[in-house]
Amino acid sequence: MHASAMAGLLCRLLLCLAAVGATAADLQLEEARRTVDLSTHLAKVSAELSLANAPGGPAASSFLLALEPGLEPRLAYLGVQVKGEEEEENILEVKETKVKGKSGKFFSVKLPSPLAPGAKVRVSVEMVFTHVLQPYPTHITQSEKQFVVFEGNHYFYSPYFTKTQTTRVKLASRNVESYTKLGNPSRTEDMIEYGPFKDIPPYSQDTLKVHYENNSPFLTITSMTRVIEVSHWGNIAVEETVDLKHTGAVLKGPFSRYDYQRQPDSGISSVKSFKTILPAAAQDVYYRDEIGNISTSHLLVLDDSVEMEIRPRFPLFGGWKTHYIIGYNLPSYEYLYNLGDQYALKMRFVDHVFDEQVTDSLTVKIVLPEGAKNIHVDSPYEINRASDELHYTYLDTFGRPVIVAHKNNLVEQHIQDIVVHYTFNKILMLQEPLLVVGAFYILFFTVIIYVRLDFSITKDPAAEARMKVACITEQVLTLVNKRLGLYRHFDEAVNKYKQSRDISTLNSGKKSLETEHKALTNEIAALQSKLKTEGSDLCDKVSEIQKLDGQVKELVLKSSVEAERLVAGKLKKDTYIENEKMHSNKRQDLVTKIDNILDAL
Numbered sequence: 001m002h003a004s005a006m007a008g009l010l011c012r013l014l015l016c017l018a019a020v021g022a023t024a025a026d027l028q029l030e031e032a033r034r035t036v037d038l039s040t041h042l043a044k045v046s047a048e049l050s051l052a053n054a055p056g057g058p059a060a061s062s063f064l065l066a067l068e069p070g071l072e073p074r075l076a077y078l079g080v081q082v083k084g085e086e087e088e089e090n091i092l093e094v095k096e097t098k099v100k101g102k103s104g105k106f107f108s109v110k111l112p113s114p115l116a117p118g119a120k121v122r123v124s125v126e127m128v129f130t131h132v133l134q135p136y137p138t139h140i141t142q143s144e145k146q147f148v149v150f151e152g153n154h155y156f157y158s159p160y161f162t163k164t165q166t167t168r169v170k171l172a173s174r175n176v177e178s179y180t181k182l183g184n185p186s187r188t189e190d191m192i193e194y195g196p197f198k199d200i201p202p203y204s205q206d207t208l209k210v211h212y213e214n215n216s217p218f219l220t221i222t223s224m225t226r227v228i229e230v231s232h233w234g235n236i237a238v239e240e241t242v243d244l245k246h247t248g249a250v251l252k253g254p255f256s257r258y259d260y261q262r263q264p265d266s267g268i269s270s271v272k273s274f275k276t277i278l279p280a281a282a283q284d285v286y287y288r289d290e291i292g293n294i295s296t297s298h299l300l301v302l303d304d305s306v307e308m309e310i311r312p313r314f315p316l317f318g319g320w321k322t323h324y325i326i327g328y329n330l331p332s333y334e335y336l337y338n339l340g341d342q343y344a345l346k347m348r349f350v351d352h353v354f355d356e357q358v359t360d361s362l363t364v365k366i367v368l369p370e371g372a373k374n375i376h377v378d379s380p381y382e383i384n385r386a387s388d389e390l391h392y393t394y395l396d397t398f399g400r401p402v403i404v405a406h407k408n409n410l411v412e413q414h415i416q417d418i419v420v421h422y423t424f425n426k427i428l429m430l431q432e433p434l435l436v437v438g439a440f441y442i443l444f445f446t447v448i449i450y451v452r453l454d455f456s457i458t459k460d461p462a463a464e465a466r467m468k469v470a471c472i473t474e475q476v477l478t479l480v481n482k483r484l485g486l487y488r489h490f491d492e493a494v495n496k497y498k499q500s501r502d503i504s505t506l507n508s509g510k511k512s513l514e515t516e517h518k519a520l521t522n523e524i525a526a527l528q529s530k531l532k533t534e535g536s537d538l539c540d541k542v543s544e545i546q547k548l549d550g551q552v553k554e555l556v557l558k559s560s561v562e563a564e565r566l567v568a569g570k571l572k573k574d575t576y577i578e579n580e581k582m583h584s585n586k587r588q589d590l591v592t593k594i595d596n597i598l599d600a601l
Contacts, residue, residue, distance in 0.1 A: 026057035030120060032156040032165035038210065039172045039190070040356045041218040041248070042411065043071075043129040047156055052120045059114035064099065065107040065125065066203070068157045072105045076358070077128040077413040080109045082121060092123075099159065102203075106159070128411045130358045131220075135249035135318070136211060142256060142317070146249045146269035147177060148214045154182045154194055154206040161202055166195035175213035182206055215269040218248030218318070221359040229367040230345060232429060236335055238282075239327035242353065244312075246271060250319035260315065269318070273311040274354035282306045282328040289313075289324045310354075341423050343372075349379065349418040350410055359410040366403040366420055367391050371428040375401060378419040383407045395432040469536045476527050476542055477598055483520045483549065484591065486513055487556050494563050501567050510560065517553065521546070541597050548590050548597075555587045 030050040037044040053060050067075060080092045090112055097108040115121055133148040140146060156165050169179075169192040176187075185194045192210070223243040230236050248269050259266045278285065285308060287297045296311040312322045337344045350362055364383075368375070377385065384406045390399030403420065493509025496502075524546065531539040562579055565571035 026054040026117075027060055027063055027115075028052055028054065028160050029156075029158060029162040029165070032158070032162050033168075034156045034165065035168045035170065036150075036152060037170045038133065038150050038212075038214070039170050040216045041133055041214070042356055042358065043074075043132045043150065043152075045125075045127040045129070047125040047127075049123045049125060050120055051115070051123055051160075053115045053117050055118040057117050059116050060111065061114045062108050062110045063115075063123075064097070064159050065094075065109055066099075066157055066159050067105045067107075067127075068153050068205070069104055070151065070153075071129050071132060074129040074132050074409075075105070075127065076130045076409045076411045077126070078107060079126045079413065081124045081126075082112060083124060102159075126413075128413060130409055130411065131247070133214065133218075135218075138249055139252040140249045140269075140318070141253045142251065142259065142267050143263075143265075145175075145213050146215050146218075146318075147211060148248075150208075150210045152208045154180070154208045155197060155200050155204045157203065157205065159202050162197075162200040162204075164196050164198055165200060166193065166197070167208070168193050169208070169210060171210065171212045172214040172216055173212065177211040177213075179210040179212075180208055182208075216356075217271045217274065217354075218246055218269070219271055219274065219316070219354060219357070220245050220247045221353060221357060221362075222321075223361045223363075224350075224353075224359055225363045225365070226350065227365045227367065228347060230336065230369060231332065232336075232369050232424070234332050236330040236332050236347075237327070238330060239325065240351075240353075241323075241325050243321065243323050244316070245321045246316040246318050248318040251317035255317065267315060267317060271312075271316040273309055276308045276310050276326065276354060277352040278306040278308055278328060279330060279334075279351075280305050281330050281334055283330075285326070285328040287324065287326050289322075294324065341425055343422050343424055345420040345422075346417050348415055349383070349405075349407075350414055352412070352415060355412075357410075357412055360408060362407050362410055364403075364405045364407075364418075365389075366405075368401050368403070368420070368422060369424060369428075370396050370398065370400045370431070372401050372422040372424050374421075374423045375403065376421040377403060377405070378421070379405075380416040380418070381407075381414065383418075395435050397431070397435075465534055469531065469534055469538065472527050472530050472534070473538060476524060476545075479520050479524050479527070480545060480549075480594065480598060483517060483524075484552075484594070486516055486520070487552065489513075490556060490560070494560050498563055498567060503564075506560065506564070510557075513556075521549070541600065545594055545597055548594050552587055552590045552594075555583050555590070559583050 028051075030052045032047060032049050034045065034047040037046070051063055065078070065080070078094060080094055082090050082092055092112065093110040095108050095110075097106050099106050109123075111121065132152075133150055136147055136149045154167060156162065156167070171190040171192070174189050176192075179185075179187075179192055183194055183197065185192050187193075194208075221242055222245045225241045227239045227241075228236060229238075256266075260270075280303070285299060285306070287294050287308070287310065291313075294311075294313065296313070298309040298311075300307040300309075306328075308326070310324070310326075312324070314320075314322075316322060335345060335347050337346070345366070345368075347366075349364060350359065353359075375388070377383075386404040386406060389402040389404055391402045392399050407414075490509050490513045493505060493512075497506040497509075524542065528539055528542045528546070531542060559580060562571060562576055566573065566576045
């Protein structure tokens with residue numbers, strides 16, 4: 001049993017070695033058509049390869065890609081696709097590997113199915129390099145155009161023998177200072193074509209150099225922090241802090257705003273503005289810096305996105321920098337999925353900032369709800385996870401988990417979704433409402449207890465006496481006002497009597513006045529006695545009110561008597577009116593005196 005197992009293991013090892021041998025020695029490139037796009041500040045290399053496996057050898061499950069030694073550290077993105085018979089494109093798995101006896105960077109590309117001996121496969125390779133276009137001259141004035149130099153390889157750098165290959169270099173303009181002329185290349189407008197080159201050995205190198213005009217915006221995001229804060233209450237807040245730098249030829253000499261606005265070709269390589277594409281559901285968008293809100297931006301809402309024109313406070317020339325913050329809110333139902341307590345957040349690791357963007361350093365922080373556990377991150381490419389952090393905000397108790405990830409040298413091809421899986425107990429959704437309710441309950445309960453406690457060390461008799469006097473005075477004010485109201489009601493009864501000549505109406509009103517007036521007067525007298533007991537000088541003022549009220553009552557009753565005489569025909573109407581006017585004036589004077597005393601109380 002042990003011998004058979006060893007034999008099986010040996011067979012598998014021999015098969016693997018045979019496959020490696022096919023990958024290393026038996027493959028060759030029938031044709032390589034390479035295009036080097038230098039029309040922007042990036043170097044984008046695309047190559048159409050026809051890969052063939054030699055007859056009689058083993059099947060090849062993968063093949064190698066090699067990077068030019070001078071461009072290795074500048075590689076930002078590498079993607080490989082295979083084209084089928086119906087032009088269908090399948091993305092292939094790419095892993096970095098090492099080749100024995102060779103230095104440099106190599107990648108192993110796994111084919112969708114083993115390549116049989118004598119068979120061919122068409123492969124498309126895409127590579128993006130950053131910071132390979134060097135300004136020359138390195139310093140220019142405001143009125144000068146920008147020229148750059150690119151150095152590469154005339155040949156497609158490969159570990160395989162290549163039967164035939166061509167290289168096309170696409171430039172940003174037709175203005176070319178110089179370029180290498182290997183193999184008598186042809187040039188048309190902004191395109192230089194090299195080749196075809198025949199029977200190129202592996203790892204062939206020959207310096208390709210182009211010096212040409214390129215006024216494209218050489219914008220670089222030197223540092224960017226992207227914070228995504230997830231709330232299970234229906235919102236995802238996104239904020240990006242961006243540090244931008246113009247990495248083109250440095251501005252030499254002064255900057256003239258007058259020339260910049262007057263001459264259209266002044267500062268032709270500078271950057272006035274750029275467009276940022278936000279998600280279609282973005283709302284509450286803001287754009288600011290340390291000074292405050294930047295009002296020169298414009299927002300355009302489209303069907304599938306939100307376009308924001310970012311216009312810095314000043315145009316960016318070579319070597320100039322700017323810093324800004326952009327933020328917006330998103331509805332969580334478009335990006336957050338759940339099944340029971342299992343949640344998955346699917347959002348872009350990096351989003352669009354401007355066309356042909358380059359990000360030197362990116363930090364992404366994803367703030368999950370408090371109580372999130374079992375966190376797992378699925379990334380479409382390699383990222384550097386830092387230690388998770390805790391973020392505290394309002395109504396938090398033990399902090400919200402924060403996923404921190406870093407990546408350097410990113411381009412537009414890295415705008416892909418990252419998926420964060422975690423578990424969250426929905427009962428914790430009640431935590432914040434209960435904390436608010438509990439806080440208010442404690443507050444109100446504390447106030448209730450506080451107002452019922454006496455924190456004084458000793459009692460103050462004088463203060464207690466003043467409080468008693470104030471309480472008695474308040475009662476006196478209420479009773480006096482109520483008593484004055486009796487006279488108004490009696491006046492109404494007298495007026496009804498003059499109209500109806502029904503003596504019972506008058507008698508009823510007079511009886512009611514006497515009864516209620518007597519009761520109120522007695523209550524006021526009792527309160528007056530209490531004031532006297534407390535030794536308050538307000539007792540004399542209450543006594544004066546009692547006297548004035550007696551006079552008012554006397555005038556009221558006189559008016560009723562004269563009304564009886566008027567109705568009985570014993571008093572002329574003119575005399576009644578004159579007497580009534582005199583009584584009314586006296587009564588008003590007395591009531592005014594009473595009000596003044598009440599105000600003094």
